[in-house]
Amino acid sequence: MLHIKIVDSKNKKLSINDAEKFISSVEFGASIFFTGTVRNLNNNKSVIGITYDSHDELVIKSFEEIYKEADKKLNIQEKAVFIEHVKGYLNLGEISIIIAVACKHRDQAYVLSRYIIEEIKKRSPIWKKEHYTNNQSDWLKGNPIVHEKN
Template identity: 35%
Template sequence: MSRFAISAAPIDTQALRRALESHGAGACVTFEGWVRDHHQGRAVRGLEYEAYAALAQAEGERVLAEACARFDLVAAACVHRTGTLALGDIAVWVGVSAGHRDAAFSACRYVIDEIKQRVPIWKRESYVDGDAGWIHPDRTPR
């Protein structure tokens, strides 16, 4: 089963969260990255994401496998959107379950940080003033 996915469709957070459930897990931590209405002082109207799908899938799977091993996770999943997103849409979802909360919190943070650094997904912001621009992941604040 694939733990990482690229999706052009809205993310079903409830189904993803249910997939993390286990009697062996004592904690579940999730993260949702939303499209916000501003970036570095500019009013944002929406976003567009593009991905190199095959490489993104492979690298995303590596990140989740690393997290599972490093934090002794019960389960982990991540879905990143592509296409045009409106304000408030979920752009990325990460969820992990583990035996204890410390591992779950640490693993969730690790996954989102590594996904943003390593997975070839590009973001184009559309601004209210009509301008648009690609945002380099290394220059995006955490």
């Protein structure tokens, strides 16, 4: 089972309850909920909010690819995965991403959740613009899509 979505922050907030409803099943003995939230300090700058932008179609495609790759690499047969990422402005403490997974066993759930967030951070075309207390803002440098070999 897979649920993936980009959510416009003007219309809706991300909800752990939505994630819990999607992955809840008596088939699974372990659930992991990962949330990314807007923090108040980054690189010694006081942050007051973040604007997220994305190429929605490519983000959805990358989420699907990550899910399929996890199937092959981790070989976890029975699972439920919920991934939602916000697009738009968020205040401090608000949730930018939810990844919820349910599997038969806890080790599977931990490994799958970690795999998904790390791959999203590396590969999905999502950009962050931090807003600071001094009325300035910066688009943050992302991860390169192609990793150079050392």
